[in-house]
Amino acid sequence: MERRSAETALIPALQVLSYLFIALGALFMAFKAGSLPASRWEPMSAGTFPQIIFFSIAILCGMAVIFELSKHGLPRTTFCIAWRRLTALKAVIINLVLFTVYMIAMPIAGFIISTFVYLLTTQLYLAPRKATTVVLAIFVAILFSAGPYYLFSEAFNIYLPRAQW
Structure with a gap:
């Protein structure tokens, strides 16, 4: 060797x-x-x-x-x-930790809330902090958390996890 x-x-x-x-x-x-x-x-x-x-x-x-x-x-x-x-590898490790927290939180907080928080935090962590990127990150987080939920529930009759509270 x-x-x-x-x-x-x-x-x-x-x-x-x-x-x-x-x-x-x-x-x-x-x-x-x-x-x-x-x-x-x-x-x-x-x-x-x-x-x-x-x-x-x-x-x-x-x-x-x-x-x-x-x-x-x-x-x-x-x-x-x-x-x-x-x-x-700090960015990769932080994203892995955030994704793990997201998967643990989803059954408790529901799909919409946990996905919104996960997408918003990862985008704010990775993107430069400007007013336009914050507004865009909020818009993308809303779109990709509520959009798939309503698509699956209305079009496919598949219900993603809801909040337990």
Whole structure:
């Protein structure tokens, strides 16, 4: 195995961490899909197909972790280099945290409110803070939170989560 610097050793480490994160998310979603209601007349429940997909994703990510570790070995890097690279991904990490909070808040706050807050906060975080961008961010958040809700409820008769209060 070739000798690599601490900077180049970080790339396979981040790949392994991303595979593990995706695998854990897929396993979580597979177990959540298993709680979907079953039909009396169908041999499989509504969650069977999503469970197959999510378990397949988890297995593929597990295989990718094994392949990366066998190919590159355990990553060796310094904390300073890892921290510098992690802070370079600050916008991605903040958006991931905001999306996670959004998904947790949706069953409680409902689709419209949680989507509006998520879209507004992510746009205000990413966009330059000018009066026009704030007005545009509010308009886009209203449009893409209320629009899909009414489209799904009126056109498709599919009701997205409503607020629990």
